[in-house]
Amino acid sequence: MKIIEIEWCSPEYQSELELRHEVLRGPLGLKLTPEELDGEHAQMHFGVLENDELVATLVAQPQSSGVVQFRQMAVRTDQQRSGKGTELIKHCEEKIREQGFSEVQLDARQTCVPFYEKLGYQPVGDIFERITLKHQKMVKKLS
Template identity: 45%
Template sequence: MWSCKSMSFLEISFQSRWYAQACVLRNQVLRLPLGLDLQSEDLSPESEYLHFGIEQDGQLIACVLAVPLDSRRAKLRQMAVSGECQGQGIGRRLVESVEDCLVQQGFQVVELDARREAIGFYEKLGYIPKGDEFISVTIPHQRMTKVIAAD
């Protein structure tokens, strides 16, 4: 896809070394701050998901899951960017690269459940809030959608 300043976009295989790094990153950024632990969750359904990330110098610095919902819709889940890399446009690059991959695979719509503090980030990328705010993993979230390809 793209590579910049020794950063590369990756499609990650389930149970690969990159997947193991993604689990650590997701746990550090998303779960542990909430008093939760990804290691206590059943991750076996993730074998059916699409996994993506950005690596820099052999370390995964950002990751996200894409869950196929049907032949045209996918849901992004558990996007994480390492703390020292946040605010540098890496999350935007990751989402845009994932959207390109999903379009190539025939997906037309992406949805996600954004944490309240991330709503503005996703709105800048063209995602539109749908429905009311709700609580998930103990914090407020907003369902958002984006059309990434026409019929």
């Protein structure tokens, strides 16, 4: 397993988009829209390679001072519950901490809340709906 930073518009970025569609949008009958992809050139993209194949990905989007939002976390279905998602989150937290960020925010699908809670994320506010699924805003302060 190797964790990499993915360059925007690279072949790995195209693999990232395919994985995000396969795991996050396709099962809902949806596609990533140009509006959703707008601005991704200025965001940080990370991935997990297994035998040179992208099996997990996460996008980190800087927000206000000291805050970054993790979004579009996807782990290939056959690789879920393998620890790769956990390692990817920990790696990304360390990378953004090194860049001066002190807080991570994310909008977790309700089914994924326990995963993030195990990693120290706290639910904030009420459950809301996005792309037909219930979500929970979660926050973690980085020490």
